[in-house]
Amino acid sequence: MKTISELTARVAAGQITSEKLTEECLLKIGEYDEKLNAFITVTMDEALAQARAADKEIAAGRRIGPLHGIPISLKDLIDQKGVRTSAGSLVRKTHVATADAVVTRRLREAGAVFVGKTNLHEFAFGTTNEDSGFGPARNPHNLDRSPGGSSGGSAAAVASGMCLGTVGTDTGGSIRIPAACCGIVGLKPEWGHISASGVVPLSRQLDHVGPLAASVADAWLLYNAMQPPSDQIGDALEPAPLKGLRLGVLSGYFFDRLDADVERGVIEALGRLLQGGAVATEVTVPHANDMAAIYLHLVFGDAAEYHARTLATRPQDYTKPVRLRLEMARYVLAEDYIRALRGKALIAREIDRALDGVDALILPSLAIPAPPIGAVTMPVKGGPDQVRTLMLRCSQPFNLSGHPAISIPCGRTKDGLPIGLQLVGHKGRTPALVQAALAAEAAIAS
Amino acid sequence: MTIAEWLAAAKADAEKRGLPELIPMLDGLAQATERLRAADWNDNPDKDTPVDEDHQ
Numbered sequence: 001m002k003t004i005s006e007l008t009a010r011v012a013a014g015q016i017t018s019e020k021l022t023e024e025c026l027l028k029i030g031e032y033d034e035k036l037n038a039f040i041t042v043t044m045d046e047a048l049a050q051a052r053a054a055d056k057e058i059a060a061g062r063r064i065g066p067l068h069g070i071p072i073s074l075k076d077l078i079d080q081k082g083v084r085t086s087a088g089s090l091v092r093k094t095h096v097a098t099a100d101a102v103v104t105r106r107l108r109e110a111g112a113v114f115v116g117k118t119n120l121h122e123f124a125f126g127t128t129n130e131d132s133g134f135g136p137a138r139n140p141h142n143l144d145r146s147p148g149g150s151s152g153g154s155a156a157a158v159a160s161g162m163c164l165g166t167v168g169t170d171t172g173g174s175i176r177i178p179a180a181c182c183g184i185v186g187l188k189p190e191w192g193h194i195s196a197s198g199v200v201p202l203s204r205q206l207d208h209v210g211p212l213a214a215s216v217a218d219a220w221l222l223y224n225a226m227q228p229p230s231d232q233i234g235d236a237l238e239p240a241p242l243k244g245l246r247l248g249v250l251s252g253y254f255f256d257r258l259d260a261d262v263e264r265g266v267i268e269a270l271g272r273l274l275q276g277g278a279v280a281t282e283v284t285v286p287h288a289n290d291m292a293a294i295y296l297h298l299v300f301g302d303a304a305e306y307h308a309r310t311l312a313t314r315p316q317d318y319t320k321p322v323r324l325r326l327e328m329a330r331y332v333l334a335e336d337y338i339r340a341l342r343g344k345a346l347i348a349r350e351i352d353r354a355l356d357g358v359d360a361l362i363l364p365s366l367a368i369p370a371p372p373i374g375a376v377t378m379p380v381k382g383g384p385d386q387v388r389t390l391m392l393r394c395s396q397p398f399n400l401s402g403h404p405a406i407s408i409p410c411g412r413t414k415d416g417l418p419i420g421l422q423l424v425g426h427k428g429r430t431p432a433l434v435q436a437a438l439a440a441e442a443a444i445a446s
Numbered sequence: 447m448t449i450a451e452w453l454a455a456a457k458a459d460a461e462k463r464g465l466p467e468l469i470p471m472l473d474g475l476a477q478a479t480e481r482l483r484a485a486d487w488n489d490n491p492d493k494d495t496p497v498d499e500d501h502q
Contacts (some may be wrong), residue, residue: 287485287487289481292481293478293479293485296475300475324465324468324471325471327460327468328468331452331456331472332479333447333479336482339482339483339488340482342487342488343482343485346487
């Protein structure tokens with residue numbers, strides 16, 4: 001995969017134009033997207049106009065920064081002025097955004113070129129991108145497999161070179177799950193740090209907005225540009241020294257129900273880090289077994305409130321599976337929602353404690369490889385389990401807690417499907433997490 | 447409301463609204479709610495009020 005880091009240097013040096021890069025992405029969309037269905041809307045004319053404008057500015061010595069002229073996409077949950085925001089649903093098939101979301105505006109100000117809006121699991125309410133009003137997206141590594149979700153189209157678009165980076169959202173894992181499924185990097189920032197204003201919500205207390213990209217360095221460039229301007233720092237981060245990097249290996253629940261190849265791949269990757277001088281300690285989250293129930297009651301309560309009106313007035317415009325789950329969500333009682341809120345606060349404290357004395361937590365991003373489209377269960381250690389449960393298992397804890405978390409590729413299964421390794425950092429220290437991820441990425445690749 | 451009472455009411459409501467596919471799904475939600483209610487952090491008015499160790 002080509003990276004932003006490599007291509008931006010060539011754009012700055014005048015070796016390649018933004019127009020050329022954008023045309024290449026648009027050609028790949030034309031070539032691959034009929035099979036991958038990664039895009040809901042392609043904004044070809046706007047992208048080429050932006051690219052030509054970028055080339056003029058750069059040639060005149062007014063290059064803004066590393067994203068100037070770089071073609072990226074936006075998950076179709078994120079508003080882009082003048083372009084439809086469908087949320088992957090026929091409920092919004094004609095809805096055109098009247099203003100940019102805050103992240104869109106920041107990326108536009110950084111000079112990025114927007115090639116289109118990517119497919120997703122309808123209203124972000126799922127982990128496979130199978131249920132979309134615009135048809136399922138598919139995994140570039142195997143067309144019979146899910147690209148993960150809900151930001152499945154985003155991940156498929158980056159993995160196949162149809163764009164150089166993308167912005168997704170993550171409520172239970174929807175950046176990290178598709179990143180792991182498609183063999184790319186996905187960064188879920190700390191909750192609340194990247195604005196979700198102008199982004200269709202699923203559960204505002206659990207929603208996060210963040211980048212997916214071909215490398216950790218690229219994810220950082222996108223994340224940095226999306227930050228509030230007062231928080232933006234130098235474009236390149238140095239990797240943390242691997243020697244002495246303190247890793248907390250989340251044991252028990254997080255390794256209990258894994259696909260055999262995923263477990264092997266994650267343990268091998270951890271072994272590489274230890275060979276490079278990292279130090280590992282086993283840590284636990286005492287109430288880990290309660291996390292799925294906590295998450296379910298919160299996301300259901302929040303989604304039920306948001307969708308109440310349209311479920312009543314136009315239920316037929318939802319995909320059947322998403323409609324049924326939203327209808328089920330309406331039965332959550334207030335007293336159970338309150339119980340779940342208390343559980344959320346407890347999990348956040350336990351993850352803070354797990355991070356005491358370590359630089360980052362380490363665990364699989366996803367318990368299974370990308371599942372076949374339509375699969376209901378998958379085989380894992382201890383017996384088969386529901387796909388939805390397995391997809392969320394390793395990622396949803398950090399939506400509950402709000403800690404920053406990143407998925408990086410760490411090898412393939414016997415069938416050639418990507419495996420993801422997840423690092424989780426301290427609140428307030430996302431740059432340190434990214435530096436640890438840079439070190440891990442280099443060690444795994446070596 | 448006990449979970450059994452809630453489940454019976456929810457299933458009856460789903461049936462009444464013409465959503466029979468919801469009925470087996472509600473069993474899954476009931477299991478998750480049982481888990482949530484059984485958790486040891488829940489309030490218990492006839493037991494000690496736990497001290498939050500993060501508070502001084």
